[in-house]
Every structure is written in structure tokens, then in C-alpha cells.
Amino acid sequence: MTRDSKNILVVDDEPKILEAVASFLKSRGFSVYTAENGTQALELFARMNVALVVLDLMMPDMPGEEVCRAIRKKSRVPIIMLTAKAQENDQLEGLGLGADDYITKPFSLKVLCARIEALLRRAGDDLIPLTMKNSWNDGDLYVDFAQNVIRKQGRPVSLTPNELKILSALVKYPGKVFTRAELITLALGDEFDGYDRAIDSHMKNLRQKIEDDPRSPAYILTVHGLGYKFGGE
Structure with missing residues (x-):
């Protein structure tokens, strides 16, 4: 499946980060949905065909960890956690909840995009039968x-x-x-x-x-x- 057919959901309560990430990913050919809080994120996820989620952890209405748990109950879509929490225990906790990757702020938009592409390639390859x-x-x-x-x-x-x-x-x-x-x-x-x-x-x-x-x-x-x-x- 081509890159421009992939829908990315970006969740962050900081408008500047949300705008920057969305703009950069769109310039790379992705379709991008944005949410400023956990409630909105879950509503969008339920309605849209999302291929990958970029998820901030520190949000006012619902922690990103809770959003991750809710998504994992119904989907194995790749999740990249995006957060200011840089401690090793925080990263281990996030990965333990079912996240596929973990990027700390501040971050490089190019690195984020590369991580997204790598996860999408892996997700696509995983659906090829192991035996023919x-x-x-x-x-x-x-x-x-x-x-x-x-x-x-x-x-x-x-x-x-x-x-x-x-x-x-x-x-x-x-x-x-x-x-x-x-x-x-x-x-x-x-x-x-x-x-x-x-x-x-x-x-x-x-x-x-x-x-x-x-x-x-x-x-x-x-x-x-x-x-x-x-x-x-």
C-alpha cells in the first residue's frame, strides 16, 4: 500500500506541536487527523480508518496511557508515544501498555517520520503469510x-x-x-x-x-x- 494512502492520527494538547507534526507529515504524503485531547482522539479513532497513532502522554482530560489502553482493547494499530517524560521507567511503562515506539520531546520531525514509515512497513510485512x-x-x-x-x-x-x-x-x-x-x-x-x-x-x-x-x-x-x-x- 502506498504511503499516501496511510491515515495518521496525531494526538497532542499543544497546538504548535500538533500543527508542526501534521504539516510535516502531510508534506510527506500522509493523510493526517489531529486531536487535542484523549476523548477527541478516541472518537476519531472509532470513526476513521487509522493506520498509526502518534500519541502524547500528558494531556489534561485523559492520560495518553489510558488512550493507549482503550485503543489496544480493539486494535493492534501501531502507536508511537510522544512525550516529555524521558525517564527509563516511563518509557518501559509506555511500551508495556502496548506502544510500539517512544519518542521524547524535543524531537526531530524527520526522525518521527522515519519511525512512522518503519512501523508502517513492518505492519504491512507482518500480514504476509509465513508459509504459502x-x-x-x-x-x-x-x-x-x-x-x-x-x-x-x-x-x-x-x-x-x-x-x-x-x-x-x-x-x-x-x-x-x-x-x-x-x-x-x-x-x-x-x-x-x-x-x-x-x-x-x-x-x-x-x-x-x-x-x-x-x-x-x-x-x-x-x-x-x-x-x-x-x-x-
Whole structure:
């Protein structure tokens, strides 16, 4: 996915920092959303398809640590903590909460941008299947991503390109819970202008094709309130 298709959410209660970071990232081709407090940040995150969050820790209404916890409950989107807290314990605490990187103020805009690009590359690479061929449940389901071949109990299964992308992402991380927004980004792209519930239709179709009983799935599992994950063994 190209850099200019990535949406970055920048959260900071200092208007000058917010403006500087947003302006610099936009000049590098990113789409940028800004929030001046934690409440606004979570509202934006819920509505927008965000690829990465730059999060200040010291905010008046809600600590950045609390915002990080709230995001981590529903998404594994990369988070860079941006803060004046320079002590080692503060950094360890932030990383322990689920942040992917930690930058102290004052900071270089070029370094921040480089860290963002590195995390986005890593996030994209992580969704490539570790193996191109695999089978589950004693050969009940077989997938060859290199040849785009899927078999159910030995019979060929025809998947749409979007269904194949979704299955690929789920298979790569059997224990990872993907939000609907994350799956939409993978399958439909950032230009998708519909409802995130559209992913449910793809999941329904996938279940019809690869499950013995779509109403009691073994592979495409729903995690209520969060999203979907893969359950094959």
C-alpha cells in the first residue's frame, strides 16, 4: 500500500506541536487527523480508518496511557508515544501498555517520520503469510497462497480476491483478533467509502465456502465486540 494512502492520527494538547507534526507529515504524503485531547482522539479513532497513532502522554482530560489502553482493547494499530517524560521507567511503562515506539520531546520531525514509515512497513510485512501452503484439521481445509488454490475436503473452493486477502490475513495470525476496520483496509483498501459492517458479508460468504456448518464455524471465528480471528488447527 502506498504511503499516501496511510491515515495518521496525531494526538497532542499543544497546538504548535500538533500543527508542526501534521504539516510535516502531510508534506510527506500522509493523510493526517489531529486531536487535542484523549476523548477527541478516541472518537476519531472509532470513526476513521487509522493506520498509526502518534500519541502524547500528558494531556489534561485523559492520560495518553489510558488512550493507549482503550485503543489496544480493539486494535493492534501501531502507536508511537510522544512525550516529555524521558525517564527509563516511563518509557518501559509506555511500551508495556502496548506502544510500539517512544519518542521524547524535543524531537526531530524527520526522525518521527522515519519511525512512522518503519512501523508502517513492518505492519504491512507482518500480514504476509509465513508459509504459502498450509492445511488444517487433518487436511479438511487446504490453502496454497502461491497458486491461489483453496480446497475443502479435497474439493476446489473459489474465493473472490477480497475473500482471499481476508483469509490470508487471518491465517497469518491464528490468535490475532482483527477489527472490521483492519480487515476493510486489507481487503477493500483505504478508499473504501462504505460501512465497516460490509466486512460481515465477506465473512458470511467465507463461512459458506469453507465451514462444515457456517452457523457453528471452526475457522472464521467471531470475537464479540472486537472482530474476527482464525481458529483452524
